Amino acid sequence: MRVEWALRLKGVEYEYIEEDIYNKTPLLLELNPIHKKVPVFIHGEKVILESFIILEYIDETWKQFPILPRDPYDRAMARFWAKVAEEKVMMNAWRSICTQFEEEKEGYLKHAMESLEKIEEVLVQGKSKFFGGEKIGYLDIALGWMSYTVPVWEEVGSMKIVDPILFPSTAVWMENFRNHPVIKDKLPPRDETVVYCQRISKEIGARMAAARKG
Amino acid sequence: MRVEWALRLKGVEYEYIEEDIYNKTPLLLELNPIHKKVPVFIHGEKVILESFIILEYIDETWKQFPILPRDPYDRAMARFWAKVAEEKVMMNAWRSICTQFEEEKEGYLKHAMESLEKIEEVLVQGKSKFFGGEKIGYLDIALGWMSYTVPVWEEVGSMKIVDPILFPSTAVWMENFRNHPVIKDKLPPRDETVVYCQRISKEIGARMAAARKG
Numbered sequence: 001m002r003v004e005w006a007l008r009l010k011g012v013e014y015e016y017i018e019e020d021i022y023n024k025t026p027l028l029l030e031l032n033p034i035h036k037k038v039p040v041f042i043h044g045e046k047v048i049l050e051s052f053i054i055l056e057y058i059d060e061t062w063k064q065f066p067i068l069p070r071d072p073y074d075r076a077m078a079r080f081w082a083k084v085a086e087e088k089v090m091m092n093a094w095r096s097i098c099t100q101f102e103e104e105k106e107g108y109l110k111h112a113m114e115s116l117e118k119i120e121e122v123l124v125q126g127k128s129k130f131f132g133g134e135k136i137g138y139l140d141i142a143l144g145w146m147s148y149t150v151p152v153w154e155e156v157g158s159m160k161i162v163d164p165i166l167f168p169s170t171a172v173w174m175e176n177f178r179n180h181p182v183i184k185d186k187l188p189p190r191d192e193t194v195v196y197c198q199r200i201s202k203e204i205g206a207r208m209a210a211a212r213k214g
Numbered sequence: 215m216r217v218e219w220a221l222r223l224k225g226v227e228y229e230y231i232e233e234d235i236y237n238k239t240p241l242l243l244e245l246n247p248i249h250k251k252v253p254v255f256i257h258g259e260k261v262i263l264e265s266f267i268i269l270e271y272i273d274e275t276w277k278q279f280p281i282l283p284r285d286p287y288d289r290a291m292a293r294f295w296a297k298v299a300e301e302k303v304m305m306n307a308w309r310s311i312c313t314q315f316e317e318e319k320e321g322y323l324k325h326a327m328e329s330l331e332k333i334e335e336v337l338v339q340g341k342s343k344f345f346g347g348e349k350i351g352y353l354d355i356a357l358g359w360m361s362y363t364v365p366v367w368e369e370v371g372s373m374k375i376v377d378p379i380l381f382p383s384t385a386v387w388m389e390n391f392r393n394h395p396v397i398k399d400k401l402p403p404r405d406e407t408v409v410y411c412q413r414i415s416k417e418i419g420a421r422m423a424a425a426r427k428g
Contacts, residue, residue, distance in 0.1 A: 033332075034302070053294050056293065060289065072270075072274035072275045073260050075270070075271070076267050079264075079267045080262075080263055083264065115248065212426070
């Protein structure tokens with residue numbers, strides 16, 4: 001979705017090819033033998049992998065509507081918070097939903113919350129509609145998954161992740177992002193996402209339990 | 215070391231402040247409350263974290279001796295292989311050394327090797343002294359740890375990681391990197407590194423075993 005959002009913001013035409021993670025195409029396995037996962041971005045004869053790396057490539061190739069800030073320090077901060085959101089918030093919230101062990105559930109959620117607090121601070125200090133200011137930028141695109149996935153995860157995991165009382169700015173930002181004209185009609189349908197998350201989280205939970213047994 | 219190498223290549227003066235990971239300074243904890251680790255790059259009033267993000271910041275701030283390639287696709291590839299080396303080669307080789315379980319040791323090493331094969335291919339295709347061509351670039355700096363850590367790890371873990379028969383180009387590159395005038399006198403002393411790795415790998419191995427028990 002990040003790749004699509006960036007291309008749409010820049011007005012670059014593209015073709016979207018759906019991949020079923022349960023039945024990967026030979027094309028995917030050929031183009032991404034290391035990770036065997038989407039997104040894979042094909043531009044002419046060039047193949048680029050990993051969503052954050054694709055975003056930088058898109059921003060360097062199509063200069064209109066820049067998504068990374070201009071200033072080197074602001075760029076560094078956008079990249080840093082994107083990584084924190086990915087490795088700390090997303091990873092821990094997801095593990096919290098998947099795990100079959102009650103005591104792990106709380107621990108993972110606590111870790112996710114600690115990093116979410118820092119991201120809330122970034123928004124509070126920025127005082128604008130998006131992380132990128134008045135328009136969507138790199139960090140908004142990187143964090144965009146939260147705007148539609150968190151409500152689904154909260155339902156699937158029977159937990160509150162972004163409590164609007166604890167994270168008021170994040171809650172408003174999620175709303176702003178979801179309602180942006182370029183994003184609005186490109187979000188996956190909620191019901192399908194719930195079913196998908198239920199299925200995947202159960203499978204991963206079982207795998208996590210098996211790994212713990214060694 | 216990556217940050218120092220980049221600054222030295224660009225001829226930027228800096229002050230190096232040593233941190234003892236067993237006895238972290240209040241300054242480190244204040245500047246990097248999320249990860250509590252080095253490197254922390256202080257530039258005037260700006261603080262930048264995470265070595266790959268610092269490298270991009272340095273390259274965007276001091277334009278002389280560019281370390282990232284100019285072409286967007288080449289830049290994407292440098293970033294991609296740096297990430298693979300970090301998350302696949304380094305992580306798995308390190309786990310292989312640390313684990314107390316023989317069967318895990320082999321599995322981790324196999325994963326590290328699979329990704330190392332791809333990196334060997336990049337060197338074979340590039341046909342030059344460094345990943346960056348005839349001069350050191352981003353990917354060389356990102357992978358530079360291999361040139362002095364791998365021989366130490368091989369000793370500590372009693373294993374072969376970069377066998378010159380299996381990975382001839384990587385072995386030659388390690389030699390080229392180690393002997394580069396800017397790198398040569400900035401490598402940590404071998405004996406100290408061996409002692410340090412022995413200590414750390416034992417501690418992590420014990421923690422890995424404890425986590426497996428749950």
